[in-house]
Amino acid sequence: MxxxxxxxxxxxxxxxxxxxxxxxxxxxxxxxxxxxxxxxxxxxxxxxxxxxxxxxxxxxxxxxxxxxxxxxxxxxxxxxxxxxxxxxxxxxxxxxxxxxxxxxxxxxxxxxxxxxxxxxxxxxxxxxxxxxxxxxxxxxxxxxxxxxxxxxxxxxxxxxxxxxxxxxxxxxxxxxxxIPDPGMYEPAGWIGVDRGIVNLATTSDGTNFQGRRLIRYRRWQAGKRAELQAKGTRSARRRLARRSGKEQAHATHVNHRISKEIVSVAERTGRGVAVELLDGIRDRVRLRRDQRGKISSWPFHQLGQHLEYKARQAGVPFLEVDPAYTSQRCPRCGHTERANRPDRDHFSCRRCGLAGPADHVAGVNVRERARSVWAFVNKPVPAPA
Structure with a gap:
């Protein structure tokens, strides 16, 4: 690699x-x-x-x-x-x-x-x-x-x-x-990872990496930029130039830390890592005007890249699965409905009553899809008659 x-x-x-x-x-x-x-x-x-x-x-x-x-x-x-x-x-x-x-x-x-x-x-x-x-x-x-x-x-x-x-x-x-490829082992299971803003990453094991500190940091940086831009002096422009890139570097550090921890758990337990395939999400989703700046600049893709290359480096299997309805589908009975997610944080199946944190449920659905995809791709080829 x-x-x-x-x-x-x-x-x-x-x-x-x-x-x-x-x-x-x-x-x-x-x-x-x-x-x-x-x-x-x-x-x-x-x-x-x-x-x-x-x-x-x-x-x-x-x-x-x-x-x-x-x-x-x-x-x-x-x-x-x-x-x-x-x-x-x-x-x-x-x-x-x-x-x-x-x-x-x-x-x-x-x-x-x-x-x-x-x-x-x-x-x-x-x-x-x-x-x-x-x-x-x-x-x-x-x-x-x-x-x-x-x-x-x-x-x-x-x-x-x-x-x-x-x-x-x-x-x-x-x-x-x-770098020599360490070779990929056969996974004993999967860790499904759901990415978001309020929670940067939530795994199917229930581990939650909250995004509140990063949100506060980005909001503080945006306020400082607006304050310096409003001044418009030469000194303010110099300070803006010095501050540029700090927010991105901080987000990159956070993503490195999260991906390193998830991959290390997968390697230690002999499992693979699975995430949702979010390519083209900005073209598929219609956002309110106040959401556009936050969503378009949020480092979803970077976290997926970090997980992928760290997994390859450690020989951990990595998959991207279809993201459709992962937060609306019940992992127990399979019932899929928008009403299963009454608000951003909670999931409650209208058919069987399964309830829990919405991001955790999404991570479990990602895990189950990874199992199905891996089994389908690696199913044995029948011997010729």
Whole structure:
């Protein structure tokens, strides 16, 4: 399996200036390639390279291999856009989101990540330095640092290209590492996980990870942002820039903690982890105006991603199941009705009388669907007569 490791670069002032010039040149070149690709309709890597390779090198001062990486970055961006359209994630062709995405070229921020392969970037893991190509020439002995686990994984398992990225004036390298797949065991059962806002995650075992603290934190951050935006002074804008990303980092930390605990319980008890497949939920659900900001920015998908990769890393089976009516279906008698859930927190079956917390019931339904899916997918094939 693939795992990404992020390390922090420690460049001198001169080295940081060269890195910034390199990133700016690469992203200007990427914007140019993307515009030509949009106008000409040529969006595959080989076609773009034949069409624009010489122009990129001469016009933007890039060497051969960085020019190739720029073309690949643009081709990958258009391939990802086509995949989103095919999956229906941009809505219908008449929607504003679809027309905005398809009606103009792909663009890249000045600080967008730039991929480097081993011809442009070499690692000296023993010395904790890298040698990297820049528009000012090859730059050697750029120091980096990271956690002990990250450095060990990088030293033993690094494979493929690495991305150079700048965030708030700090430089990072994101490397791809090839981790051996531990192999998946046959689960003795399943832990169903229901995701939400009031309760971030509720398992079929009854474990509840409440979201009240995260809600309060996000509300406090929103109030601070509004207060600083209302002031509009230069000092307020600087403080806004310093605060940006803190809310997202906090939510990511919470999701890491929740997913780690759920996967560790599954591994210890020999069970798998199952969640609802929530892809496209924003397009399927109609929300009140006051709910839209909260729902659209809530990290549901990230929690599912954390659960999936941590489960794979531990060899724990992972499934995504159909989310339809998981909070309205009775897990005992199967009766499904909207009235089974009289309010957000409670479930009460109108047929058999089963009652309990609604999120726990949803987690149990996810668990039962995972059992059915796993049994169907892995049922033995009958021997030929």
């Amino acid at each position: 693939k795992l990404v490791v992020q390390v922090k670069l420690l460049p001198s002032r001169e080295q940081a200036t060269a890195l910034q010039a390199t990133l700016d040149a690469c992203n200007r070149a990427a914007d140019y390639v993307a515009a030509v690709a949009f106008e000409s309709g040529v969006q595959d890597r080989n076609g773009l390279q034949k069409l624009l390779y010489a122009d990129i090198k001469v016009g933007f001062g890039l060497s051969a291999q960085p020019a190739v990486r720029v073309v690949k970055k643009v081709a990958d961006a258009y391939a990802a856009l086509k995949a989103q359209v095919k999956a229906g994630r941009l809505g219908r062709s008449s929607s504003k989101r679809y027309r905005k995405a398809m009606g103009s070229p792909v663009t890249f921020r000045p600080g967008a990540a730039q991929p480097f392969d081993d011809r442009c970037l070499s690692w000296q893991t023993d010395a904790r330095t890298v040698s990297i190509w820049t528009v000012n020439g090859r730059m050697k002995n750029v120091a980096y640092t990271g956690s002990a686990d990250q450095l060990k994984t990088l030293h033993e398992r690094r494979s493929g290209e690495s991305d150079l990225v700048c965030r708030k004036g700090k430089w990072y390298l994101i490397a791809t590492c090839d």
